[in-house]
Amino acid sequence: MTEDMDYPHLTPRGDRLPSGNKLFRRAGELSDDQFDLLAAAWAGDALDGDALAELEEVMSANPGKRDRAESFHRLHLTPVNETWPSGRSFLRPSPIRVAFRRTILPALMAAAAMMALIILGPAGARLKTTISTKSTPGPVAMTTAEIPASHPIIAEQKRYEPRAGTPAGSEDRVPADFPDEILSAAVEPVRAMPLALGYGQAGPSTVATPAVVGISTLSIKEISPSLVMQEEKNWMLRSISFLASAVTGKDKEIDGYMIANGCITGINSILGWEMDLEQVSNKSGEPIAVSFSSSLLSFTKPVNKTTP
Amino acid sequence: MTVKEYNNAVREFGDHVYRFIFRSIKDSHRADDIVQDTYEKLWLCVTEIEYGPVKSWLFSTAYNRMIDVIRKDSRLVGVEYYDDSSLYAEENGSDLNEVLHRALETLPAAQRSVILLRDYEGYSYKEISDITGLSEAQVKTYIFRGRVALRNYLVKTSVWQ
Numbered sequence: 001m002t003e004d005m006d007y008p009h010l011t012p013r014g015d016r017l018p019s020g021n022k023l024f025r026r027a028g029e030l031s032d033d034q035f036d037l038l039a040a041a042w043a044g045d046a047l048d049g050d051a052l053a054e055l056e057e058v059m060s061a062n063p064g065k066r067d068r069a070e071s072f073h074r075l076h077l078t079p080v081n082e083t084w085p086s087g088r089s090f091l092r093p094s095p096i097r098v099a100f101r102r103t104i105l106p107a108l109m110a111a112a113a114m115m116a117l118i119i120l121g122p123a124g125a126r127l128k129t130t131i132s133t134k135s136t137p138g139p140v141a142m143t144t145a146e147i148p149a150s151h152p153i154i155a156e157q158k159r160y161e162p163r164a165g166t167p168a169g170s171e172d173r174v175p176a177d178f179p180d181e182i183l184s185a186a187v188e189p190v191r192a193m194p195l196a197l198g199y200g201q202a203g204p205s206t207v208a209t210p211a212v213v214g215i216s217t218l219s220i221k222e223i224s225p226s227l228v229m230q231e232e233k234n235w236m237l238r239s240i241s242f243l244a245s246a247v248t249g250k251d252k253e254i255d256g257y258m259i260a261n262g263c264i265t266g267i268n269s270i271l272g273w274e275m276d277l278e279q280v281s282n283k284s285g286e287p288i289a290v291s292f293s294s295s296l297l298s299f300t301k302p303v304n305k306t307t308p
Numbered sequence: 309m310t311v312k313e314y315n316n317a318v319r320e321f322g323d324h325v326y327r328f329i330f331r332s333i334k335d336s337h338r339a340d341d342i343v344q345d346t347y348e349k350l351w352l353c354v355t356e357i358e359y360g361p362v363k364s365w366l367f368s369t370a371y372n373r374m375i376d377v378i379r380k381d382s383r384l385v386g387v388e389y390y391d392d393s394s395l396y397a398e399e400n401g402s403d404l405n406e407v408l409h410r411a412l413e414t415l416p417a418a419q420r421s422v423i424l425l426r427d428y429e430g431y432s433y434k435e436i437s438d439i440t441g442l443s444e445a446q447v448k449t450y451i452f453r454g455r456v457a458l459r460n461y462l463v464k465t466s467v468w469q
Contacts (some may be wrong), residue, residue, distance in 0.1 A: 033456070040455035044426075046433070046448055071468065075458050077412065077427040078405050084326035086340055088316045090347045092311050 002148060027054040028061060043072035080105075106270050115264030120256045120290060120301070257290060279303075313359040318347060321363050325370050332374060332421050334413060342377060346370040367429070368439045371421060378417060392436060404467070411461035419454035422447050 030038070038055050041047050047055060059066040093101070241254040259277050264275045273294065280289040280300070290298040309317075325346060330339035346369045357365060414421055418440075425431045425439060433451075435466065437444045462468040 036456045037452050040452040040459075041448065043455070044448075044451060046452075071459065072455055074404070075408065075455050075462075077408050077423065079327055079428045080409070082323065082327045084322040084340070084343055085336075086344055087318060087322040087326075090322065090344070091315050092351070094311060264363075282387060301362065 027058045035068070039065075039069035040072050042069055061308065101270075106267060109263050109266045109270075113260055113267065116256050116260035116263060117292075120260060120303070248273075257287065260290075309354050309357050309359050309362065311354075313362075314351065314354050315403055317350065317359070317362050317366070319364050322347070324363075324429065325366050328367065328421075328424050329370055329374055331412065331424050331428075332417060338377060342370055342373045345373055364435065367425065368441075371440055374421075392399065407462065407465070407467050408458060411458045411465075414461060415431070415457055417455050418442075419450045419457070422450045423454045423458075426451055 035058070037165060038047070038051070042052070053114070059069055087225070110279050140283055170273075237256070240259065244254050245251050257277075261277050262281075264277050267273060268275055275294040276292070278291045279287045282289055287303045288302050289302045292298065322343065326339055326343045329342050332338055333339060333342075346366055349369055350362070350366065412423065415423070422436050422440060422442075425436045426433075431439065433444050433447050436442075436447045440447065442450070459468070
C-alpha cells in the first residue's frame with residue numbers, strides 16, 4: 001500500500017482497434033511501385049526469409065508479375081571503354097631511373113658539351129695550331145744519337161773489323177756462300193742505336209747501309225699527324241651524323257656547333273639553367289664566331305674554319 | 309606501398325576510378341581533376357597505405373572529393389533543374405546499355421554513384437557503404453529506387469513495353 005502511494009503507475013486497459021481486421025494486406029495486394037521496389041531488391045539478391053517467400057508467392061500466382069520482376073535483371077550497366085587521360089603521367093619512375101636522369105645523364109651531357117667546346121674553343125684551336133706548325137709535308141727524319149768513339153759498342157765494332165779475314169773455324173763463322181758485297185759492306189760500322197723519331201726537315205738517314213739484306217731505310221714521310229687528327233675528327237662527326245640520321249630519319253650533317261648547342265639545350269631543360277650558345281654569321285651566311293653567354297660566363301670565340 | 313605498387317594502382321585502377329567519377333558528374337575535365345587529386349593524395353601518403361585496400365581507398369577518396377566539388381558548384385551556380393519532358397524523349401534503335409547510361413544521367417547523384425559502384429565494380433552493399441559513408445540500408449534503398457527509376461525511363465521512352 002505504501003509502495004503504491006510512493007510510485008503510482010497506469011495500467012493499460014483492454015482497448016482494441018475497431019477496424020483492425022480491415023488493415024491486413026496480402027502480398028498480392030501490393031501496388032506496382034511497391035512490387036517494383038521489392039522486385040529490384042529481389043534482382044539484387046537482397047531479399048531473404050519471409051520477404052522472399054511472399055514475393056515468390058506473388059510471382060507464382062501471377063506470371064506477368066514474374067516477367068516484370070525478371071526485367072530488373074536486365075537493368076545492369078556495363079562499363080564503356082573510357083580511359084583516364086592523365087593516367088600515364090601519374091606513373092612514377094623507379095629511384096634508379098630518377099638517379100640516372102638527375103645525375104648521370106646531365107653529367108654525360110655536360111661532358112659532351114665540354115668536349116664540343118674544347119674542339120671548337122681555344123683548346124681546339126691551339127691543338128690545331130700546334131699540329132700545323134710541326135707537321136710539314138717534308139719527310140720525317142730519324143735522328144741519330146751521337147755516340148763517342150770510346151763507347152763499348154764502337155769498341156766492339158772495331159774488334160769485329162778484322163773479322164773479314166778471320167779464318168774458318170772461328171766462332172764468328174761466315175758461310176761460304178755469303179755474298180761478297182755484304183761482306184765488304186759489313187766493314188762499315190753497323191750497330192744498333194737508340195733512335196728518336198722527330199718531325200724535322202732533314203732527309204731520311206740510315207743506320208745501316210741499304211746494301212745489307214733485311215735492313216732497309218724506313219720512310220714514314222707519308223704519315224702526317226695533322227691528317228690523322230683530321231681523320232679522327234671527321235670519323236667522330238660522321239659517326240654522330242650517322243646516329244642522328246638513324247634516330248631522326250633525316251640525313252643532316254652534324255657539326256660541332258650543333259652538338260654543343262644540343263648539349264646546352266639539354267642541360268638547360270634538365271637543370272633549369274639559362275645558358276645560350278649562338279652562332280654569328282656574316283652576310284654570306286658563313287659562321288664567323290660563336291657566342292656563349294650564361295649568368296656566370298660570357299665569351300665570343302671566332303670560328304676556326306679548318307675545324308670540321 | 310612501394311613505388312612499384314603505386315604504379316600498379318595507377319595502371320590497374322586509374323581508368324576504373326575515372327570512369328566512375330566521369331559517369332557520376334558527366335564532365336571529363338572535372339573527372340580528370342578529381343582523379344588526379346586522388347592519386348596525388350595517394351602519393352603523399354604512399355608509405356602509410358597498404359596495397360590491399362588501395363582500390364577502396366581510391367574510390368572512397370575520389371567519391372568524397374566529387375561530393376565536395378558538387379557542393380561547391382551548387383553553391384556557385386545554384387541547383388540544376390531538369391526539364392522532365394526532354395528526359396523522356398523517345399529512344400530510337402539505341403543499344404540498351406547506351407539507353408541505360410542516358411537514363412542514369414536522370415538519377416540523383418547519390419543513386420547514380422551507388423549504382424555505378426554496384427554495376428561497374430561489383431562492390432557489395434557493405435563495401436559501397438564503406439566507400440560512400442552511407443549506411444547499408446541507405447545504399448540498398450538508393451540502389452533499388454534507382455533501378456525502378458531506370459526501368460520507368462525505359463518504359464516511358466518506349467524501349468520497353
